Amino acid sequence: MEPTREQRIWQVVLAIPPGHVASYGQVADMAGLGRQARFVGKALGKLPAGHSVPWFRVIRNTGQIAFPEGSEAFERQRSLLEEEGVEVVNGRISMSRFRWRP
């Protein structure tokens, strides 16, 4: 049974170490999807309940959280990141400091 694209995406996200973040494009590339960064977002939206995938470590290439600032999802992601020591300022993260480099 070959892993689906979504399964590979989740596998890559699971490999992101705590305290670091990766961009959608980075995950897409590492999952062998090329430039399909958009598909990564969709795949994360399809995560089944009870999963252990650290979806909150995936953000935009610009360092911004992909949700509208102030939304519930935004606050959830921000608090999860800060718990790991990732500094979020104005809904933004310094990519040069926290970007995951395998």
Added chain:
DNA sequence: TACGTGACGGCGA
């Protein structure tokens, strides 16, 4: 089958 959409990225200014 065809069209619109989207948790996005790269590039130039």
Added chain:
DNA sequence: GTCGCCGCCACGT
């Protein structure tokens, strides 16, 4: 470092 425009392609309707 920022901002705007266009490209990308799988998926739902």
